[in-house]
Amino acid sequence: MKYFDDYEGMHYEGNCIRPPSEADSILLQVTLGCSHNKCTFCGTYKNKRFTIKDDEIILKDILFASRCMKNQGRVFLMDGDALIIPHKKILWILDRIREHLPWVRRVGAYANTKSINMKSPEELAELREKGLGIIFLGVETGDDETRRKVRKGSDSIHCIEMGKKVKAAGIKLSVTVLLGIAGVERSLDHARLTGELLTRMNPEFIGALTVMLIPGTELWEEFRKGEFNLPDEEGLLKELRDMILHTNITRGLFFSNHASNYLPVKARLPMGKQDALNLIDSALRGEIGLKPEWMRAL
Ligand code: SF4
Numbered sequence: 001m002k003y004f005d006d007y008e009g010m011h012y013e014g015n016c017i018r019p020p021s022e023a024d025s026i027l028l029q030v031t032l033g034c035s036h037n038k039c040t041f042c043g044t045y046k047n048k049r050f051t052i053k054d055d056e057i058i059l060k061d062i063l064f065a066s067r068c069m070k071n072q073g074r075v076f077l078m079d080g081d082a083l084i085i086p087h088k089k090i091l092w093i094l095d096r097i098r099e100h101l102p103w104v105r106r107v108g109a110y111a112n113t114k115s116i117n118m119k120s121p122e123e124l125a126e127l128r129e130k131g132l133g134i135i136f137l138g139v140e141t142g143d144d145e146t147r148r149k150v151r152k153g154s155d156s157i158h159c160i161e162m163g164k165k166v167k168a169a170g171i172k173l174s175v176t177v178l179l180g181i182a183g184v185e186r187s188l189d190h191a192r193l194t195g196e197l198l199t200r201m202n203p204e205f206i207g208a209l210t211v212m213l214i215p216g217t218e219l220w221e222e223f224r225k226g227e228f229n230l231p232d233e234e235g236l237l238k239e240l241r242d243m244i245l246h247t248n249i250t251r252g253l254f255f256s257n258h259a260s261n262y263l264p265v266k267a268r269l270p271m272g273k274q275d276a277l278n279l280i281d282s283a284l285r286g287e288i289g290l291k292p293e294w295m296r297a298l
Contacts, residue, residue: 010064011057014048018076019136019174019207020258022108025074026065026101030058030093034080036112038151039140040222041181043214045080052085059096066100075107083111083135087123094130106133113137113154116162124169134172137163142197143190146182150219156197163201174205177243179236179261181211184229191239195246202249208240208256208265233262233290240265241280244273262290 012029033048065072075097085093097104109132116137119127141147142156154162166173177198182190198206213220213230222228231239240256240263247254249269254276257264263283267276282288 008060008064010061011053015044016078017044018078019108019110019176021174021205022074022076024072025076025108026069026072026104027078028058028061028065028075028093028097029053029078030082030085031077031079034112035084036081036114036153038153039138040150040218041178041211041214043217043220046216048079050081052089055089055092058093062096062100069101070103073103073105075101075104077107077109080110081112081115082109083115083119087119087126090127090132091130094127094132098131104131107131108134108136111135111137111166113159113162116165117158121165121169124166124171128170132171134174135166136174136176137166137203139163139175139194139197139201140178141181141190142193142195143182143186144193146186146190150181156193160197160201163203167202172205173201173203174207175201175203176207176209179208179210179239179243179256180230184231184235187231187235187239188242191242192246195243195248198243199246199248202252204252206247206249206252206254207258208243208254208261209258210236210260210262212260234284236262237280237284237290241277241284244276244280247273263288264291 013032016027016029018027031052033045033050035050037045037050094107097107139159140152144155147155163173163175177194213223219228244254247269252269254269255266257266265276265279267273283290
């Protein structure tokens with residue numbers, strides 16, 4: 001009889017994050033850290049050296065989930081950039097998920113432009129076939145000046161192409177954009193250019209987060225030295241308004257209900273655009289209360 005190390009549980013290492021929409025998913029850590037790990041605002045994986053975890057540990061976690069997580073219908077592959085895993089190995093992971101967790105309906109993962117670029121359209125389609133149903137991509141901004149400054153690692157044109165490549169493979173695309181990332185000076189350029197990027201990329205889901213200044217990051221240092229100024233609440237609301245105004249996708253959900261935001265907005269685009277703009281205008285006129293600072297702590 002095979003002995004299962006039930007007491008071991010899942011083999012999580014270090015800081016683990018997942019998108020809010022994956023809160024109820026089986027969180028399967030297949031990599032440690034992020035293969036890029038250079039964005040000046042991001043402190044999530046600063047202390048982790050990027051590694052792809054061993055097959056043995058990944059399989060142990062899948063087997064643990066097969067015994068203890070029978071009610072969770074989705075799997076999310078952590079950490080920062082699971083798509084960077086060589087194609088054969090991701091196929092192996094997806095096959096093991098199908099074999100041992102047959103009730104799982106969808107697998108999701110974070111990706112960046114580099115890891116999407118490394119997969120051919122055929123490989124992405126094969127991953128879709130094997131269950132990879134959604135990719136989460138940190139777009140942050142469509143403003144190339146800001147992308148360079150925060151060391152995003154690609155320009156907006158490449159970012160649009162990579163988003164389209166994911167969609168062409170039949171994989172759903174969920175992107176995040178960062179309010180405040182361009183500072184006060186470029187706030188409205190960032191809003192307009194990001195709206196234009198989103199229009200061209202046309203993702204199914206757009207989540208707007210507010211940039212948080214994390215001690216130890218380069219952005220924090222810039223802020224400390226007075227080289228970076230975060231827009232105030234009103235500035236952030238105006239930025240959100242302009243971003244939504246310039247976002248013309250065919251069909252999708254734009255939401256800013258992340259804990260970091262001052263005003264939760266959830267709009268089905270394109271139909272819900274005017275309602276979202278009206279809501280932000282009401283907040284700008286002071287008719288709707290904003291989230292207090294203490295509630296924004298993550
Ligand atoms: S690509 Fe994402 S996880 Fe990696 S450093 Fe940038 S923001 Fe952080």
